[in-house]
Amino acid sequence: MQLAIPLSASHGPLFRQVYLRLRDGILSGTLRGGEKLPSTRDLAEQLSISRTVVVAAYDQLLAEGFATGRAGSGTYVSNGVSERLPPRAENPAQPHLSRLGTAAAAAWPLVNLAPQRTRALAYDFAYGRSDLRTFPFEAWRRILLRCARRAPVAELDYGPAAGNEALREAICAHLGRSRAVVSGPSQVVVVNGSQQALDLIVRVLIERGDRVVIEDPSYEGTREILRAAGAHLLPVTVDGDGLNPARLPSAARIAFVTPSHQFPTGAILPLARRRDLLEWARRENAVIVEDDYDGEFRYEGQPLESLQGLDREGRVIYTGTFSRTVFSALRIGYLIAPQALVPALAAAKWLCDRHTATLEQRALAEFISSGLYERNLRRVRRANAGRRKALLEAIHTRLADRVEVSGAGAGAHVVIWLRHPMSEKSVIAAAASRGVRVYGISEYFLKQPSRTGILLGYSRLSEAEIGEGIRRLGEVV
Numbered sequence: 199m200q201l202a203i204p205l206s207a208s209h210g211p212l213f214r215q216v217y218l219r220l221r222d223g224i225l226s227g228t229l230r231g232g233e234k235l236p237s238t239r240d241l242a243e244q245l246s247i248s249r250t251v252v253v254a255a256y257d258q259l260l261a262e263g264f265a266t267g268r269a270g271s272g273t274y275v276s277n278g279v280s281e282r283l284p285p286r287a288e289n290p291a292q293p294h295l296s297r298l299g300t301a302a303a304a305a306w307p308l309v310n311l312a313p314q315r316t317r318a319l320a321y322d323f324a325y326g327r328s329d330l331r332t333f334p335f336e337a338w339r340r341i342l343l344r345c346a347r348r349a350p351v352a353e354l355d356y357g358p359a360a361g362n363e364a365l366r367e368a369i370c371a372h373l374g375r376s377r378a379v380v381s382g383p384s385q386v387v388v389v390n391g392s393q394q395a396l397d398l399i400v401r402v403l404i405e406r407g408d409r410v411v412i413e414d415p416s417y418e419g420t421r422e423i424l425r426a427a428g429a430h431l432l433p434v435t436v437d438g439d440g441l442n443p444a445r446l447p448s449a450a451r452i453a454f455v456t457p458s459h460q461f462p463t464g465a466i467l468p469l470a471r472r473r474d475l476l477e478w479a480r481r482e483n484a485v486i487v488e489d490d491y492d493g494e495f496r497y498e499g500q501p502l503e504s505l506q507g508l509d510r511e512g513r514v515i516y517t518g519t520f521s522r523t524v525f526s527a528l529r530i531g532y533l534i535a536p537q538a539l540v541p542a543l544a545a546a547k548w549l550c551d552r553h554t555a556t557l558e559q560r561a562l563a564e565f566i567s568s569g570l571y572e573r574n575l576r577r578v579r580r581a582n583a584g585r586r587k588a589l590l591e592a593i594h595t596r597l598a599d600r601v602e603v604s605g606a607g608a609g610a611h612v613v614i615w616l617r618h619p620m621s622e623k624s625v626i627a628a629a630a631s632r633g634v635r636v637y638g639i640s641e642y643f644l645k646q647p648s649r650t651g652i653l654l655g656y657s658r659l660s661e662a663e664i665g666e667g668i669r670r671l672g673e674v675v
Contacts, residue, residue, distance in 0.1 A: 238256060260273070319635040322658070324655050327657055370383050387533050389532060402539070410429040411446060434446060441475070455488060457502075458490050472503075472505050479514075480513065487514075585664055597668070612653075622640050625675065632674065639651035639652065
């Protein structure tokens with residue numbers, strides 16, 4: 199029997215390719231029940247591959263019942279395999295989705311952003327990204343390798359759901375110094391990025407129909423997970439100083455805020471408003487979720503104490519991530535909760551995925567405790583400060599009175615608000631035609647914004663690239 203089986207080095211192991219092609223032939227009926235397959239030697243010669251490869255493919259067919267072996271005779275296709283399969287349906291099944299599944303499917307076009315960024319442009323003002331050019335990857339690799347070599351076998355089993363103890367201690371120590379967060383290691387739950395922290399909080403604290411305060415505009419990851427949970431969203435419009443506590447509604451269950459650098463406008467919540475927000479939570483018996491996504495970066499004045507550090511009643515859950523300060527692929531974040539909520543949040547984490555990757559947690563704990571993390575932060579702050587200065591100077595020179603800037607005091611992005619009417623889409627398209635990628639702000643609003651805003655991130659561009667990018671953008675705006 200002569201069999202045509204095309205093989206490719208880029209399509210995986212050769213034995214698997216042979217197995218899959220033979221399996222498909224059996225299922226389709228091309229290879230009929232009772233038909234004898236070529237000997238392993240013959241098929242190896244036909245395909246110009248090792249006989250060992252064919253033996254492995256045949257062994258897999260035998261193990262799964264697609265073929266049978268007859269002593270002294272050879273290998274045969276099992277009878278009735280293709281006959282037992284119904285023909286492939288023209289219209290595939292449509293399983294009924296749960297409420298969460300329906301909401302998640304509706305959110306997919308909003309959160310699946312990768313396909314929109316297909317063509318690389320020379321000047322990409324991307325935001326929400328870490329600075330990969332300054333991160334000490336060699337030092338990180340050495341720590342990761344050392345942790346892999348030293349890790350006791352017992353620690354490569356399932357770990358604690360709340361996270362590695364050394365990492366939890368390191369997170370507490372660092373946040374106590376840098377963000378005035380008041381906590382102990384037992385209050386920390388290590389998660390797979392801040393998005394999982396938000397997911398766990400929603401699962402543990404929110405029922406369908408609960409009244410939930412969010413900023414408007416706000417981070418789509420928060421908004422969409424609340425929508426999927428069936429929460430009743432109560433948007434509060436953000437002004438130049440962030441969320442105004444005087445506008446907060448009554449009888450709300452929880453509020454999600456970004457006080458250190460409001461996302462996406464960049465407003466910083468003043469101390470008086472922070473205190474008023476905590477007073478609202480006390481009065482309404484509500485919980486506040488403080489998303490401190492890039493609170494490590496501040497360039498003007500003294501850093502404001504975290505909302506959690508001002509909390510005296512255990513009403514604030516503080517969330518953060520290393521995606522902005524280390525690198526995004528690490529996927530390690532944390533939440534710091536009042537002690538009473540930790541068991542429920544840690545159990546929800548266990549039910550979700552047991553625990554975050556163990557070796558990476560050990561490496562990150564050493565990276566922080568060794569001082570390398572804070573040294574890296576200082577480098578990034580200096581680099582971002584230089585880029586920020588270049589960006590603001592270029593905006594002043596090239597755009598002058600045509601735009602208003604917000605969010606420049608902290609974080610790694612600013613927003614330019616156009617003073618004259620021009621659609622967001624036309625700005626983005628015209629900039630792209632000049633090799634500049636900029637990002638609109640409208641998608642983060644629940645209510646349509648009254649003016650056009652453009653997000654400009656600067657963590658991944660050099661000062662020269664920023665200057666040239668803004669020069670080209672000036673031709674558009």
